[in-house]
Amino acid sequence: MKTLLLTFECPPDVTGGGLCTYVQEYIAAKIERREPTVILTADFNVQDEVCTYFGCVKVIRFNPSAGDSFKYMGHWAAMSYEFSNQVKKIITDGFQPDWLEVCDGFGLGYFTLQRKLCLEAPFTDLKVLVTAHTPVTMIDEWDKKNIYELPTYFTKYMEQFCFMAADKVISPSNFLKKKLLTEFLEKNVPIDVIPNPYEKPFVPSKTGTDAAESSPLHDIPDYAIASRVCYWKGIDHALAGFDLYWSNGGQSSLYVYGSDTQYFKNNQSFKETLSTKYQQWIEKGLLKFAGLKEHSEILLIKKQLKALFHPSLCENYPYSVIEHMADGGIVAASLSGGQAEFISDTENGFLFDPHSPQSVQNAILKIDALNDAERHAIAQNAMTTIEKTCSYASVMTQKELALTAAEQQSARATFPFTSGKELTHPAAQASAGLTVIIPHYNLGTLLVEAIESIKFSSLPNIKILVVDDGSTDKESIIILKTLEARYADLKVLYKKNSGVAETRNIGVQHATTEYIALLDADDLVCASYYEAALKILNRYSNVGFVGAWNEDFNQTGRLRLWPTFNPEIPLQMIMNTTNCQGLVVRRDAYLAHGQHDPELGMFLDDWEATISMVLNGVRGVMIPHPLFKYRIREESIFRDKFRMFNINYNYIIDKHQDKLSGTYGEIIKFLNANGPNTQYHNPTFPPERNTHPEPAQTAAPQHAEGRLVQLAHKYYDRVNQPGAIRDLRIGLRKLGAGQLMSRLRK
Known part of the structure; x- marks a missing residue:
C-alpha cells in the first residue's frame, strides 16, 4: 500500500x-x-x-x-x-x-x-x-x-x-x-x-570501549518520571503519593526528567512551585528535578531504575511506557490512559489512581518489595505484551484491513461541518443554472468591469440580473441601457431607491434559476469561481452556499488576501469568516433564511444574512483560494459607516438571541480572552496581530482550472492591473460614455 x-x-x-x-x-x-x-x-x-x-x-x-x-x-x-x-x-x-x-x-x-x-x-x-x-x-x-x-x-x-x-x-x-x-x-x-506500532530495535552486543559507554551511570535514582513538568502529566499528583511514602519512612528516590512549564494557578515556573512545596525531600536527596536530558541518556538511565513512573491525568498511548516495557523495564502508570489497556496490575506492570496519594504509595511499596524472581517475571510479561500488541506485522495488518474496508465506502454526499444544525436540500436539476444578482446605484463605469469578470467565467450560460436602485447619475443610466441591449443574458430591473439590502432581495425574488450569486457592482470574480461553487453545491446536499477567499484591491492594484473559512456558530456570530457580499447560494435557501435585512441600513446586512442562514441550518463552504475580488473604495459604505458597527451589531444579537441562547457562555469566554470583536478579523492570528497588513503586491495562489480559462484569467488580471492597458480603458470611458456606448451598440 x-x-x-x-x-x-x-x-x-x-x-x-x-x-x-x-x-x-x-x-x-x-x-x-x-x-x-x-x-x-x-x-x-x-x-x-x-x-x-x-x-x-x-x-x-x-x-x-x-x-x-x-x-x-x-x-x-x-x-x-x-x-x-x-x-x-x-x-x-x-x-x-x-x-x-x-x-x-x-x-x-x-x-x-x-x-x-x-x-x-x-x-x-x-x-x-x-x-x-x-x-x-x-x-x-x-x-x-x-x-x-x-x-x-x-x-x-x-x-x-x-x-x-x-x-x-x-x-x-x-x-x-x-x-x-x-x-x-x-x-x-x-x-x-488500532495500537501504534513498536518493535524493540536490535542492538549488537558491545565490547571494549563501546561497553564502557553503556556501563552504569552515576547519580541514578530508584524511580523516575520522564516527562515535561506540566499539570496534565500528573507530576504534582505523583509527588503527593511520594510525599506520603517518604513521610511514612520510605527511602527510595525519585528524579523528574523534563522541561519546565508555567503553572496555571500562579503563572510561575511549575518546577519552582513544586520545588518549594516539596523542599524537604529535595534537601534529603530523595527528590530531584534533573531537567531535560537527551533521549539516548534517558534510555540508559531507565535501564537502571526500579521502575518508571508515568502519572499522567490523561494519556493516549504513551511510547515512553511502551519503550520501557519492551526493554524489560517495570512501569507504574496511571489508570487514566491508553496504557491501562495493555498493563495488567502486578502481572506486567503496576497501575494506580493518580488522584489518590494512597494508591500511588501502594504502587511504590509493591515495587520496593519485589524480589529478583518477581521482577524478572514481570519484565518478561511486559516484553511479551508489547511484542504481541505492537509488532509491525500485527499493527500494519490491522491498519490495512481497516483502510481496505474504508475504500469500499461510497463517495461522501454531505459536507462535514463540525457543529450545528444542517438542512438537507433537494437535489438540483441537471440543467440547474446560475443568476448573478448585482445591486447597482450610480456605479456604471465600475459595473462594466464587474460584468466583464462574469463574462470570463468558465461556467457557461450565466444569467445576469442588475437591479438598479434608482440611480441618478446619467452616465450610469446610459451604461445600464447599453449593457442590456448588448447582452441577451443580462437584464436590468429598475426600481425606486430603497437601499442595497432590499435591492438584493428583489433581485433574488425575480431570479428563475436554482442558484444565485451575489455581486456588488464594484467587485469582481475570478474565472473559476462560479464553476467551482456549483460543483460543490451539486455534490453536497447539506451545503446551502459557497464562498471563497477575498482578494482586496483598489485603484492601484492588489492590496492583500483575506482568507475565509467555513462559517460555524458561534465564531461566525463574533467575526465574519465569509465573503458574505459575494456568495453563491441556493435560491430557495436565500429566500427562506438569507434575505438581507433593510433595518441594518446597508451596513452588516450581508454578514447578518450568513448568520441567519447558518443558525437555521443553511451551511456554507469557503473555497480556499482568492476567487473573489473585493474593491476597497475610500467612499465605500463600510469605510464611511464603521461608526454604525456597534448599533447594528446589537440589533443582530437581539434579532437572533433565541437561537443563540445556547452559545452565550462560549461567546463570553471568547470575548474575555480576546477583547471586543472590533479588534480582529482573522481567526488564525492572535488579537495583537489581527490588523490588516500594509498593502503589498503579492502573487495569489489560483484554483485549479483549464488552460483556456487560465489564459483568459491572466488576460483579465493584466487589463485590470495598473498600467497602459488599464489607463487606456479608463481614458476611453472618460472621453464620453454616450459616444462610447453608442459605438458598442453597433
Missing part, C-alpha cells in the same frame, strides 16, 4: 516524544513491508527542500516559509496550507498514494482536506487517514490553558474538522477514542482502535 505521511516531527531532527517515535516506527514498518512511502515534514532550516531515502521510504523536508501563506495567515493555518501545496506537488510529480495519513495535531491536514472536499484536483481522489495522537488543543484544555484565545480557538476547529472530514480515523486506544467522542468532537465520528 503506497502512503504519503504528513508530520511536523520527524527523526533524526527531533528525537523522543510520541509523534516522533511513531514516525520512526512507521518508517521501520514500511521498510520491513517494502511499501513505497513518502514522509513529508517541515524544516525551516533547509533552503527549499531536501530528500533522504531509506530503502522504499523517501523523506522530504521542505521549508514552509518559502510560500506566501505566512503573509496572510497565522503559523499553523499557514503550515497546513503549505503542506497542502506540497501534497499537490508530490502527486503532480507522479507519486499517487493509496492513502494519505496525517497526524491530528494543530489541524495539519486541514487545508488538504478542505481542498479535497472543495473538489480541487488532484486532491479529489485522495483517501485521507487521520491518526489520533491527541489534539494539541485537547491537551491545552487538560493542562488548564485558555483554549478560547486566538489562534488556539481556531486551531481547535481545524483539528475537529480533520476528524470530521477524514475518510478514516484511527485511535491507538479506547481511552483516547472515548475522550475524543465525549469531550472534543461535537458530532459522532466512526473511529477504529
Whole structure:
C-alpha cells in the first residue's frame, strides 16, 4: 500500500516524544513491508527542500516559509496550507498514494482536506487517514490553558474538522477514542482502535570501549518520571503519593526528567512551585528535578531504575511506557490512559489512581518489595505484551484491513461541518443554472468591469440580473441601457431607491434559476469561481452556499488576501469568516433564511444574512483560494459607516438571541480572552496581530482550472492591473460614455 505521511516531527531532527517515535516506527514498518512511502515534514532550516531515502521510504523536508501563506495567515493555518501545496506537488510529480495519513495535531491536514472536499484536483481522489495522537488543543484544555484565545480557538476547529472530514480515523486506544467522542468532537465520528506500532530495535552486543559507554551511570535514582513538568502529566499528583511514602519512612528516590512549564494557578515556573512545596525531600536527596536530558541518556538511565513512573491525568498511548516495557523495564502508570489497556496490575506492570496519594504509595511499596524472581517475571510479561500488541506485522495488518474496508465506502454526499444544525436540500436539476444578482446605484463605469469578470467565467450560460436602485447619475443610466441591449443574458430591473439590502432581495425574488450569486457592482470574480461553487453545491446536499477567499484591491492594484473559512456558530456570530457580499447560494435557501435585512441600513446586512442562514441550518463552504475580488473604495459604505458597527451589531444579537441562547457562555469566554470583536478579523492570528497588513503586491495562489480559462484569467488580471492597458480603458470611458456606448451598440 503506497502512503504519503504528513508530520511536523520527524527523526533524526527531533528525537523522543510520541509523534516522533511513531514516525520512526512507521518508517521501520514500511521498510520491513517494502511499501513505497513518502514522509513529508517541515524544516525551516533547509533552503527549499531536501530528500533522504531509506530503502522504499523517501523523506522530504521542505521549508514552509518559502510560500506566501505566512503573509496572510497565522503559523499553523499557514503550515497546513503549505503542506497542502506540497501534497499537490508530490502527486503532480507522479507519486499517487493509496492513502494519505496525517497526524491530528494543530489541524495539519486541514487545508488538504478542505481542498479535497472543495473538489480541487488532484486532491479529489485522495483517501485521507487521520491518526489520533491527541489534539494539541485537547491537551491545552487538560493542562488548564485558555483554549478560547486566538489562534488556539481556531486551531481547535481545524483539528475537529480533520476528524470530521477524514475518510478514516484511527485511535491507538479506547481511552483516547472515548475522550475524543465525549469531550472534543461535537458530532459522532466512526473511529477504529488500532495500537501504534513498536518493535524493540536490535542492538549488537558491545565490547571494549563501546561497553564502557553503556556501563552504569552515576547519580541514578530508584524511580523516575520522564516527562515535561506540566499539570496534565500528573507530576504534582505523583509527588503527593511520594510525599506520603517518604513521610511514612520510605527511602527510595525519585528524579523528574523534563522541561519546565508555567503553572496555571500562579503563572510561575511549575518546577519552582513544586520545588518549594516539596523542599524537604529535595534537601534529603530523595527528590530531584534533573531537567531535560537527551533521549539516548534517558534510555540508559531507565535501564537502571526500579521502575518508571508515568502519572499522567490523561494519556493516549504513551511510547515512553511502551519503550520501557519492551526493554524489560517495570512501569507504574496511571489508570487514566491508553496504557491501562495493555498493563495488567502486578502481572506486567503496576497501575494506580493518580488522584489518590494512597494508591500511588501502594504502587511504590509493591515495587520496593519485589524480589529478583518477581521482577524478572514481570519484565518478561511486559516484553511479551508489547511484542504481541505492537509488532509491525500485527499493527500494519490491522491498519490495512481497516483502510481496505474504508475504500469500499461510497463517495461522501454531505459536507462535514463540525457543529450545528444542517438542512438537507433537494437535489438540483441537471440543467440547474446560475443568476448573478448585482445591486447597482450610480456605479456604471465600475459595473462594466464587474460584468466583464462574469463574462470570463468558465461556467457557461450565466444569467445576469442588475437591479438598479434608482440611480441618478446619467452616465450610469446610459451604461445600464447599453449593457442590456448588448447582452441577451443580462437584464436590468429598475426600481425606486430603497437601499442595497432590499435591492438584493428583489433581485433574488425575480431570479428563475436554482442558484444565485451575489455581486456588488464594484467587485469582481475570478474565472473559476462560479464553476467551482456549483460543483460543490451539486455534490453536497447539506451545503446551502459557497464562498471563497477575498482578494482586496483598489485603484492601484492588489492590496492583500483575506482568507475565509467555513462559517460555524458561534465564531461566525463574533467575526465574519465569509465573503458574505459575494456568495453563491441556493435560491430557495436565500429566500427562506438569507434575505438581507433593510433595518441594518446597508451596513452588516450581508454578514447578518450568513448568520441567519447558518443558525437555521443553511451551511456554507469557503473555497480556499482568492476567487473573489473585493474593491476597497475610500467612499465605500463600510469605510464611511464603521461608526454604525456597534448599533447594528446589537440589533443582530437581539434579532437572533433565541437561537443563540445556547452559545452565550462560549461567546463570553471568547470575548474575555480576546477583547471586543472590533479588534480582529482573522481567526488564525492572535488579537495583537489581527490588523490588516500594509498593502503589498503579492502573487495569489489560483484554483485549479483549464488552460483556456487560465489564459483568459491572466488576460483579465493584466487589463485590470495598473498600467497602459488599464489607463487606456479608463481614458476611453472618460472621453464620453454616450459616444462610447453608442459605438458598442453597433
